[in-house]
Amino acid sequence: MIREFGSEDILFLLLATRWTILLTLASALIGGTIALVVAVLRIVPLRPANWLAIGYINLVQGTPVLGQLFIFFFGFSVFGWSVGAWTAAVTAFSIYASAYLAEIWRGGLQSVPKTQWESSAALGLTYLQRLRYIIVPQAVRINIPPTVGFIVQLIKNTSLASVIGFVELSRAGQMLNNATFAPMSIYLTVAAIYFVICYSLSNVSQRLERRIHVAR
Amino acid sequence: MSLVNLEAVHKRFGEFEVLSNINLSVSEGEIVAIIGRSGSGKSTLLRCINGLEPVQQGRITVDGTEVTAANADLNNLRQRVGMVFQSYNLFPHLSVERNVTLALKVVRKTPYAEARDIAHEVITKVGLADKFGAYPDELSGGQQQRVAIARSLAMGPKVMLFDEITSALDPELVGEVLRVLEALAADGMTMLLVTHEMKFAKTVGNRTVFMHEGRIHEEGDSRETLEHPRTPELTGFLDAVLH
Numbered sequence: 018m019i020r021e022f023g024s025e026d027i028l029f030l031l032l033a034t035r036w037t038i039l040l041t042l043a044s045a046l047i048g049g050t051i052a053l054v055v056a057v058l059r060i061v062p063l064r065p066a067n068w069l070a071i072g073y074i075n076l077v078q079g080t081p082v083l084g085q086l087f088i089f090f091f092g093f094s095v096f097g098w099s100v101g102a103w104t105a106a107v108t109a110f111s112i113y114a115s116a117y118l119a120e121i122w123r124g125g126l127q128s129v130p131k132t133q134w135e136s137s138a139a140l141g142l143t144y145l146q147r148l149r150y151i152i153v154p155q156a157v158r159i160n161i162p163p164t165v166g167f168i169v170q171l172i173k174n175t176s177l178a179s180v181i182g183f184v185e186l187s188r189a190g191q192m193l194n195n196a197t198f199a200p201m202s203i204y205l206t207v208a209a210i211y212f213v214i215c216y217s218l219s220n221v222s223q224r225l226e227r228r229i230h231v232a233r
Numbered sequence: 234m235s236l237v238n239l240e241a242v243h244k245r246f247g248e249f250e251v252l253s254n255i256n257l258s259v260s261e262g263e264i265v266a267i268i269g270r271s272g273s274g275k276s277t278l279l280r281c282i283n284g285l286e287p288v289q290q291g292r293i294t295v296d297g298t299e300v301t302a303a304n305a306d307l308n309n310l311r312q313r314v315g316m317v318f319q320s321y322n323l324f325p326h327l328s329v330e331r332n333v334t335l336a337l338k339v340v341r342k343t344p345y346a347e348a349r350d351i352a353h354e355v356i357t358k359v360g361l362a363d364k365f366g367a368y369p370d371e372l373s374g375g376q377q378q379r380v381a382i383a384r385s386l387a388m389g390p391k392v393m394l395f396d397e398i399t400s401a402l403d404p405e406l407v408g409e410v411l412r413v414l415e416a417l418a419a420d421g422m423t424m425l426l427v428t429h430e431m432k433f434a435k436t437v438g439n440r441t442v443f444m445h446e447g448r449i450h451e452e453g454d455s456r457e458t459l460e461h462p463r464t465p466e467l468t469g470f471l472d473a474v475l476h
C-alpha cells in the first residue's frame with residue numbers, strides 16, 4: 018500500500034493546481050463584478066445605497082470563509098438543492114472576494130481628488146460618465162497593488178475548500194500524504210507550487226503598474 | 234436680455250450665510266470682474282451659477298435655463314457654461330487632445346474626426362498647437378491652465394466662469410494666461426472672472442463687483458469703481474492688494 022513519492026505524484030499535484038487556479042479565477046471574476054457594484058453603491062451620494070453596501074461588506078467580512086463554505090455546501094440541501102463542492106466553493110469565495118475587493122476599490126475611488134469630479138461635472142458629464150471616464154481610470158492605477166495583494170491571499174485561502182472535499186492543491190497534498198507518508202517532500206512541493214504562482218502574479222503586477230504609469 | 238441673472242440669491246452652509254441677497258444681471262458680451270477678500274463668497278457665487286452648489290433661496294437663470302429649478306437639467310446647462318478653476322484640474326490620465334475632446338465625445342456624441350478638429354482649433358487658439366499629444370504632467374502651470382481654458386472652449390460655451398485662474402501660477406506665467414483671456418474678450422465672450430489682478434480687471438473688465446461678507450458691497454463700471462471706490466471697505470481692500 019505505502020509507496021514512494023515520485024514524479025507521477027508531482028504530476029498529480031500539478032493537475033490539482035488547475036483547480037486552485039480555476040477556483041481563484043472564477044471567484045476573482047465573479048467577486049470582482051459584484052465588488053464593482055458594491056464599491057459604487059458605497060460612494061454614490063445616496064444614503065440607502067451606502068447603507069446597503071456597508072451592511073453587505075460588514076456581514077461578509079464579519080464571518081469566516083470557512084463558515085461560509087459550510088453554509089453553501091450544506092445549507093442549500095436544507096432547501097432540497099444539492100450543491101456540489103465546486104459550486105459551493107465558487108459561491109463562498111466569490112462573496113468573500115466581493116466584500117474585500119469592494120472595500121479596496123472604494124478606497125481607490127475616494128482617493129481621486131474631489132476636484133476631478135467637479136471639473137468633469139462642469140463640462141456636463143453625468144454622474145456615471147464622470148465615474149467611468151474620469152474617476153475609475155485614475156482609481157485603477159492606485160488599486161492594482163492592493164488588488165493583486167488580495168488575490169495572492171485568495172489563492173492561498175482557496176485551500177480551505179478542501180474541508181468540503183473539493184480537490185485542489187492542498188487537498189491533493191493531503192491525499193498523497195495518506196498514500197505515501199512522505200509529508201516533507203509532499204508539502205514542500207505543495208508550498209513551492211503556491212510560491213511560484215503567487216510570486217509570478219506579484220511580478221506581473223509590478224510590471225503592469227510600471228507600464229500603466231508610463232502610459233498614464 | 235441678460236444671459237446670467239441672479240435674483241435675491243441666498244446661499245448657506247449650515248447656519249452660515251455665505252451669500253446674502255445677491256442680485257446680478259450680466260448681458261451677452263459683458264465682462265464682469267469679481268473681487269473681494271478671501272472668504273467673501275466669490276467662488277461660491279460662481280459655483281452657484283453652474284449649479285455646482287445648490288442655493289437655499291432666490292432664482293438663478295442662465296441662457297434661459299433656470300438653474301435653481303428643482304428639475305433643472307444641469308448637465309445640459311453646463312455644456313453652455315464653461316468653468317476654469319484655480320488649480321487647472323486637468324484629467325491627468327488623458328493627453329491634451331483627449332482632455333479637450335472627452336466631453337465632446339461623451340456628452341455631445343461628436344464624431345471623432347470632428348471632435349479632433351475642434352480640439353485643434355481651440356488648442357491652437359490658446360497657443361499650444363505643439364502640445365497636442367502631451368500629458369498634463371509634462372506641461373507648466375501656465376500651459377495646463379491654457380489647456381483647461383481650451384477644454385471649456387471646445388464645448389462652445391455661451392458664458393465662461395473663471396475662478397482666480399492665475400493665482401496658482403508663478404508670476405512669469407501669469408501673462409500668457411491673461412493674454413488668452415484678452416483674446417476671448419476681443420472675441421466677445423461673456424465672462425465672469427474672480428481675480429486679484431486689479432490692472433486686468435480695470436483694463437479688460439466692463440464691470441467690477443466687489444464682494445464683502447457674502448454681499449455685493451459695491452459694483453459699477455470697472456475703471457470708475459476701482460479708481461474711485463465709494464465705500465471704506467473697497468478702499469481698504471484696494472489698498473491692501475495694491476501695496
Ligand SMILES: Nc1ncnc2c1ncn2[C@@H]1O[C@H](COP(=O)(O)OP(=O)(O)OP(=O)(O)O)[C@@H](O)[C@H]1O
Pocket residue numbers: 246251269270271272273274275276277278
Ligand atoms: N463646502 C463648504 N462647506 C462649508 N463652508 C464653506 C464651503 N465652501 C466654502 N465655505 C465657506 O464659505 C465662505 C466663502 O467661501 P468662498 O470659497 O466662496 O470664498 P472666496 O471669496 O472664494 O475666498 P478665496 O478668495 O479664499 O477663494 C468661506 O467662509 C468658506 O469657509
Ligand SMILES: [Mg+2]
Pocket residue numbers: 275276277396397
Ligand atoms: Mg475662492
